[in-house]
Amino acid sequence: MSKDNLTICTRCGSDACYETDLGADYKISMCYGCGFTTNTLMTKDSKFLEEQLEVLPELYKDLVYEDPNGQHWMPSTINNPEQGMIFIDGTSINDWEWAACSAIELTEEEKSRFPEGSTHKMDMKNVKRFKERDFMEALEYIGAFKQ
Numbered sequence: 001m002s003k004d005n006l007t008i009c010t011r012c013g014s015d016a017c018y019e020t021d022l023g024a025d026y027k028i029s030m031c032y033g034c035g036f037t038t039n040t041l042m043t044k045d046s047k048f049l050e051e052q053l054e055v056l057p058e059l060y061k062d063l064v065y066e067d068p069n070g071q072h073w074m075p076s077t078i079n080n081p082e083q084g085m086i087f088i089d090g091t092s093i094n095d096w097e098w099a100a101c102s103a104i105e106l107t108e109e110e111k112s113r114f115p116e117g118s119t120h121k122m123d124m125k126n127v128k129r130f131k132e133r134d135f136m137e138a139l140e141y142i143g144a145f146k147q
Contacts, residue, residue, distance in 0.1 A: 010067035011036050016136070029071075035086070035098060035135030036065065036073040043070050062093045076135075082120050084142025089129070098130040100138040 007029070009017035014033020021027050028039045041048035049072055053061055056074070065073045078086040084103045090096025103120040114121065130138040139145060 009033055009036075010069060010071065011038075011065050011073045012133070014133075030076065031073075032136050032139070034132060035076050035138070037076045038067075038071045038073045040071075042072040042074075044072070057088075059088055059090060059092070059096060063088065063096070078139070078142070078144070080142065080144065081118075083144060083146075085122050086135075086138045086142060089127075096132075098132070098135055098138045099127050100130060100141045101127045102142055 004018065004020050006015065007017045007019045008015055009029070009031040012031060012034035014031055016032040017029055018032060019027055019029045026040050028037070030037045039048075042052070043049065044066065052074065053064070060075055063075050067073060075088045076086070077088075078084075080103070082103050084101055086098055086100045088096055089099035101122045101124055104123045106114060106119060106121055110121065111118065128138075128141055130141070
């Protein structure tokens with residue numbers, strides 16, 4: 001049984017860091033203030049962190065942050081096929097923003113060009129950009145808080 005609580009983010013200081021304790025000394029932290037995430041396996045020289053870094057885009061790797069406790073935080077990517085997507089977009093650690101796009105329904109004509117059963121696509125023509133500390137606004141933009 002997992003236990004959830006809000007904590008202070010050791011990356012940005014926000015009080016909107018959602019921590020999930022899954023037991024067996026395994027916790028996941030997702031900060032809604034800065035949009036970065038970590039878990040108890042993401043420590044220096046860990047195999048898990050090494051595997052993550054192998055597949056991340058360069059900008060994501062450049063933005064990885066080691067907090068005073070030795071936890072490594074990396075930018076989140078949100079991909080909800082029926083609501084939208086949030087990802088990092090930029091050219092360097094000094095020039096990046098959150099990019100968010102809503103999901104829109106596929107037309108009948110488009111359905112044949114997507115995997116079977118697909119109902120939505122990302123509206124990349126209407127991407128909206130958000131500053132680092134506006135991650136919650138990006139979530140709101142794609143409708144992540146709607147019930």
